[in-house]
Amino acid sequence: MTKNHQIVLDNRPKGEATAANFKLVETDIAPLQDGQVLVRHHYLSLDPYMRGRMNDSKSYAASQPLGEVMIGGTVGEVVESRHPDYAAGDQVVGMGGWQNYSVVTATQPGVLRKVDTTHVPLSAYLGAVGMPGVTAYYGLVHIIDPKPGQTVTVTAASGAVGSAYAALAKARGCRVVGIAGGPDKCRYAVEELGFDACLDYREYNQDTYALAKALKEACPDGIDGHFENVGGWIMDAVMLRANAFSRMAVCGMIAGYDGQPLSMANPALILINRMRVEGFIVSEHMQVWPAALKELGSLVASGKLRARESVAEGLSAAPEAFLGMLKGQNFGKQLVKLV
Amino acid sequence: MTKNHQIVLDNRPKGEATAANFKLVETDIAPLQDGQVLVRHHYLSLDPYMRGRMNDSKSYAASQPLGEVMIGGTVGEVVESRHPDYAAGDQVVGMGGWQNYSVVTATQPGVLRKVDTTHVPLSAYLGAVGMPGVTAYYGLVHIIDPKPGQTVTVTAASGAVGSAYAALAKARGCRVVGIAGGPDKCRYAVEELGFDACLDYREYNQDTYALAKALKEACPDGIDGHFENVGGWIMDAVMLRANAFSRMAVCGMIAGYDGQPLSMANPALILINRMRVEGFIVSEHMQVWPAALKELGSLVASGKLRARESVAEGLSAAPEAFLGMLKGQNFGKQLVKLV
Numbered sequence: 001m002t003k004n005h006q007i008v009l010d011n012r013p014k015g016e017a018t019a020a021n022f023k024l025v026e027t028d029i030a031p032l033q034d035g036q037v038l039v040r041h042h043y044l045s046l047d048p049y050m051r052g053r054m055n056d057s058k059s060y061a062a063s064q065p066l067g068e069v070m071i072g073g074t075v076g077e078v079v080e081s082r083h084p085d086y087a088a089g090d091q092v093v094g095m096g097g098w099q100n101y102s103v104v105t106a107t108q109p110g111v112l113r114k115v116d117t118t119h120v121p122l123s124a125y126l127g128a129v130g131m132p133g134v135t136a137y138y139g140l141v142h143i144i145d146p147k148p149g150q151t152v153t154v155t156a157a158s159g160a161v162g163s164a165y166a167a168l169a170k171a172r173g174c175r176v177v178g179i180a181g182g183p184d185k186c187r188y189a190v191e192e193l194g195f196d197a198c199l200d201y202r203e204y205n206q207d208t209y210a211l212a213k214a215l216k217e218a219c220p221d222g223i224d225g226h227f228e229n230v231g232g233w234i235m236d237a238v239m240l241r242a243n244a245f246s247r248m249a250v251c252g253m254i255a256g257y258d259g260q261p262l263s264m265a266n267p268a269l270i271l272i273n274r275m276r277v278e279g280f281i282v283s284e285h286m287q288v289w290p291a292a293l294k295e296l297g298s299l300v301a302s303g304k305l306r307a308r309e310s311v312a313e314g315l316s317a318a319p320e321a322f323l324g325m326l327k328g329q330n331f332g333k334q335l336v337k338l339v
Numbered sequence: 340m341t342k343n344h345q346i347v348l349d350n351r352p353k354g355e356a357t358a359a360n361f362k363l364v365e366t367d368i369a370p371l372q373d374g375q376v377l378v379r380h381h382y383l384s385l386d387p388y389m390r391g392r393m394n395d396s397k398s399y400a401a402s403q404p405l406g407e408v409m410i411g412g413t414v415g416e417v418v419e420s421r422h423p424d425y426a427a428g429d430q431v432v433g434m435g436g437w438q439n440y441s442v443v444t445a446t447q448p449g450v451l452r453k454v455d456t457t458h459v460p461l462s463a464y465l466g467a468v469g470m471p472g473v474t475a476y477y478g479l480v481h482i483i484d485p486k487p488g489q490t491v492t493v494t495a496a497s498g499a500v501g502s503a504y505a506a507l508a509k510a511r512g513c514r515v516v517g518i519a520g521g522p523d524k525c526r527y528a529v530e531e532l533g534f535d536a537c538l539d540y541r542e543y544n545q546d547t548y549a550l551a552k553a554l555k556e557a558c559p560d561g562i563d564g565h566f567e568n569v570g571g572w573i574m575d576a577v578m579l580r581a582n583a584f585s586r587m588a589v590c591g592m593i594a595g596y597d598g599q600p601l602s603m604a605n606p607a608l609i610l611i612n613r614m615r616v617e618g619f620i621v622s623e624h625m626q627v628w629p630a631a632l633k634e635l636g637s638l639v640a641s642g643k644l645r646a647r648e649s650v651a652e653g654l655s656a657a658p659e660a661f662l663g664m665l666k667g668q669n670f671g672k673q674l675v676k677l678v
Contacts, residue, residue, distance in 0.1 A: 231606065253607040261605035267570065268592040268600055271618035279610035 004029050005315050006069045006099035012056055017326065021054065022070070022319040035107040038080040041096050044315070044336040045073035045126035046322045047160075048229070048254045070098035070318075073131055075115070075122050076339075083107065090114050093125045098318055100338055110286075119301035127333035128167075128307045129296045132160035135282040136227070137292035139249030140168050142285070143278050144225030148173030151219045153238060156229040157198055158185040160333035161251065163307035165227055166193045167299045177218045179211075179234060181328045188331070192306060201234055208265065211237035222246075231255045236265040242273045250279040254326065308332030343368050344654050345408045345438035352393055356665065360393065361409070361658040374446040377419040380435050383654070383675040384412035384465035385661045386499075387568070387593045409437035409657075412470055414454070414461050415678075422446065429453050432464045437657055439677055449625075458640035466672035467506075467646045468635045471499035474621040475566070476631035478588030479507050481624070482617050483564030487512030490558045492577060495568040496537055497524040499672035500590065502646035504566055505532045506638045516557045518550075518573060520667045527670070531645060540573055547604065550576035561585075570594045575604040581612045589618040593665065647671030 003026050010023035032038055050072065053064040064071060074096030078086050083106040086092070094112045096102035106112050115125050127133065136154075146152050146169065154165045157178025166189070169176035178189045178198040186198035197218040204211040215223070215237060222243035228235050231253030242248070255262055270277060299305035310330035312321035318336045325334040342365050349362035371377055389411065392403040403410060413435030417425050422445040425431070433451045435441035445451050454464050466472065475493075485491050485508065493504045496517025505528070508515040517528045517537040525537035536557040543550040554562070554576060561582035567574050570592030581587070594601055609616055638644035649669040651660035657675045664673040 235606075250606075250610045253610055261607055264603040264606040266600035267574075267589075267603040267606075270616055271589045271592055271620075274618045274620060274623070275616075276618075277609055277614075277616040279613045279615075281613060284613070 002029055002101070003027070004099055004101045006097070007315060007318055008067055008069055009054060009064045011066065013054055017051060017054060017323060019319045019323065024316055029101055030103060032080060032082045032103065035083050035105055037078055037083050037086045037092075037104045037106045037112060039074070039076045039092055039094065039096060039102050039104055039112070040079045040339065041074040041076040041100055041102065042337070042339045043075050043123045043126055044096075044098060044318060044338060045130070046318065046325055046334040046336065047072070047132070048252050048326065050322065051254070051326055071095060072097050073126050074102065075125050081106075086112065086114070091117055091122055093130065098315065100315055120297055123309060123311075123333075123335055124300055124307070126335060127160040127309065128164050128300050128305050129293055131282060132333065133164040133296040134289055134292040135251060136161045136164035137168055137296065138280060138282050138285050138288055139227045139251055140165055140172075140225070141292075142288060143249040143276075143280065144227065144247045146172055146174050146225050149175070150224035151175040151177065151221055152225040152227070153177045153179065153215075153219065153223050154227040154229070155179045155234055155238075156252075156254070156328075157189045157195060158193065158308070158332060159229070159330075160307060161227070161229060162189070163193050163332065164296060164299075164305060166195050167305035168295070170194050171295075171299070171304070175219070175221075177215070177223075179230075179238075185331065188308065192308070194304075204237075206233050208233045208236045208240070212240040215241045225249070227251060229254060232262040233265075239264075239266065239269045239273075239275075242269065242275055244273055246273060246275050248275060248277045250277060310334045312336045314338070341368055341440070342366070343438055343440045345436070346654060346657055347406055347408055348393060348403045350405065351395055356390060356393055356662060358658045358662065363655055368440055369442060371419060371421045371442065374422050374444055376417055376422050376425045376431075376443045376445045376451060378413070378415045378431055378433065378435055378441050378443055378451070379418045379678065380413040380415040380439055380441065381676070381678045382414050382462045382465055383435075383437060383657060383677060384469070385657065385664055385673040385675065386411070386471070387591055387665065389661065390593070390665055410434060411436050412465050413441065414464050420445075425451065425453070430456055430461055432469065437654065439654055459636055462648060462650075462672075462674055463639055463646070465674060466499040466648065467503050467639050467644050468632055470621060471672065472503040472635040473628055473631040474590060475500045475503035476507055476635065477619060477621050477624050477627055478566045478590055479504055479511075479564070480631075481627060482588040482615075482619065483566065483586045485511055485513050485564050488514075489563035490514040490516065490560055491564040491566070492516045492518065492554075492558065492562050493566040493568070494518045494573055494577075495591075495593070495667075496528045496534060497532065497647070497671060498568070498669075499646060500566070500568060501528070502532050502671065503635060503638075503644060505534050506644035507634070509533045510634075510638070510643070514558070514560075516554075516562075518569075518577075524670065527647065531647070533643075543576075545572050547572045547575045547579070551579040554580045564588070566590060568593060571601040572604075578603075578605065578608045578612075578614075581608065581614055583612055585612060585614050587614060587616045589616060649673045651675045653677070
């Protein structure tokens with residue numbers, strides 16, 4: 001009998017997350033019941049939101065229970081099916097978690113979606129044409145809602161969300177400026193992803209005013225919309241350049257996941273600039289997914305969105321790859337290749 | 340010839356504003372030209388936004404120029420008119436500033452509005468049925484947009500904006516909870532203004548978590564909408580009790596006007612609670628004024644909105660009354676009676 005391997009949350013981080021918070025376990029795969037499908041995962045997605053779930057504190061998503069398989073998006077192939085809509089060989093995307101196989105009760109709507117890999121590679125359904133892509137779409141299109149010629153910005157610009165954001169913003173006639181960590185990521189953002197400019201925040205040594213000054217040069221007409229993945233002093237700098245009636249989509253505050261909450265230095269700018277600041281979680285807006293996936297699929301198929309991937313090999317590499325991503329050591333969408 | 344008296348901004352505050360920032364001057368009243376109207380002011384309105392304009396820094400409104408008459412809303416009576424729409428004896432509301440008389444070029448649309456004092460006292464057009472009332476209306480109706488049964492909160496609850504907010508919220512079937520400074524203001528908010536509860540922030544000694552705990556009792560179903568006039572630790576406490584998809588209308592940050600910007604302790608709550616936080620200035624939303632003034636006028640005429648006024652006597656009393664208001668020493672709408 002085939003064995004499954006899983007990574008479970010063994011204990012909660014005290015401050016920074018470490019590899020010791022995870023445990024690799026071996027389990028048997030139970031025989032399928034009617035309506036169930038066995039999926040072998042080819043790729044596992046690693047995403048910043050997982051760090052929030054590792055804490056016990058109140059967050060938007062339920063805490064990850066101790067001793068259970070870490071949640072996560074997966075793409076793979078159906079190995080065996082007892083559901084009429086799925087057959088062995090189907091390529092599917094789902095939330096299989098940090099494990100090699102998952103048994104999916106496919107009678108629940110939306111848990112498993114068949115995908116076509118003719119023009120879009122399978123792994124892209126975890127990135128540009130998956131949750132990160134739709135996240136960029138919702139923030140840009142539904143919260144920021146930019147007009148052609150407006151300037152929009154994004155932190156973690158070279159990541160999976162930032163990559164899709166740039167392509168979507170260019171398609172809408174915007175100037176799009178990224179903020180990322182390191183010269184390689186910034187060069188990639190401009191040369192490969194289509195950003196009009198990208199600032200390396202590491203050059204500014206946590207000096208909000210120095211970064212704000214650089215933003216003034218990169219965004220001579222100010223900032224009309226911002227997509228926030230990071231929080232802290234970088235967000236403070238962006239707010240200093242925000243235009244009247246600008247919008248800020250708040251998607252992540254990765255800088256504050258490990259410890260004390262990070263403050264916003266000058267919330268009076270929300271009033272002074274008559275800003276709209278809105279937090280969101282893409283899974284609560286399922287109605288936008290079809291339109292978003294259609295546009296994102298077209299951008300990938302036409303080569304206008306060429307998002308880079310960082311690929312770790314094998315399930316046991318997942319914890320270190322995840323911790324590295326939280327520190328910004330990855331480059332583009334972080335995946336774990338399982339097959 | 341009748342002399343005019345004016346209060347001009349003589350120099351800018353360094354930190355806290357003081358009476359020495361102002362100067363009382365006597366001037367002649369120039370003869371009217373065609374299209375002009377001479378108004379004798381009966382009441383001058385004192386409002387927190389004026390403190391922001393005294394600074395030279397970037398703000399939403401232009402800085403008050405040095406040596407010019409302090410801007411401000413006024414109600415009064417037409418003394419002489421060379422405009423066909425106005426006649427001596429008309430009661431009018433305008434932006435006459437801190438002076439006894441103003442010469443208004445009435446050909447500019449919107450600068451002077453005739454009002455009816457049959458059911459609404461003249462001074463109310465500076466408060467409940469004026470800019471503060473419409474401010475409450477815009478934030479509550481257009482940003483917070485509460486459903487019946489939802490809980491909405493407001494800081495500076497016993498002030499001109501808070502008074503109107505309570506009446507408008509009760510008319511929409513909401514639970515409305517105020518935050519104010521001192522037991523007298525809180526008692527008045529509940530007994531006279533219709534608040535379901537009012538918390539005296541002075542009892543909590545700038546302890547965000549203690550105030551948040553009290554808010555939990557006063558708002559057992561959480562907070563669906565909040566109207567912010569103050570900022571700082573009180574706003575932080577409200578955010579800890581904000582419900583998913585709650586809205587926060589940011590109208591003022593009076594606590595931070597005198598010095599360094601006040602931070603927001605935990606902006607990640609915007610994400611965790613998927614909040615919408617929106618700053619606004621009521622003068623940028625003139626399209627809502629007619630509907631707002633109509634509802635507010637009805638609430639006053641029917642006795643459902645009985646806003647208190649603090650009335651200082653005489654133009655020379657304006658600076659001290661203004662400074663006292665900034666410290667919360669007034670009770671309800673702060674006016675200066677000039678006739």
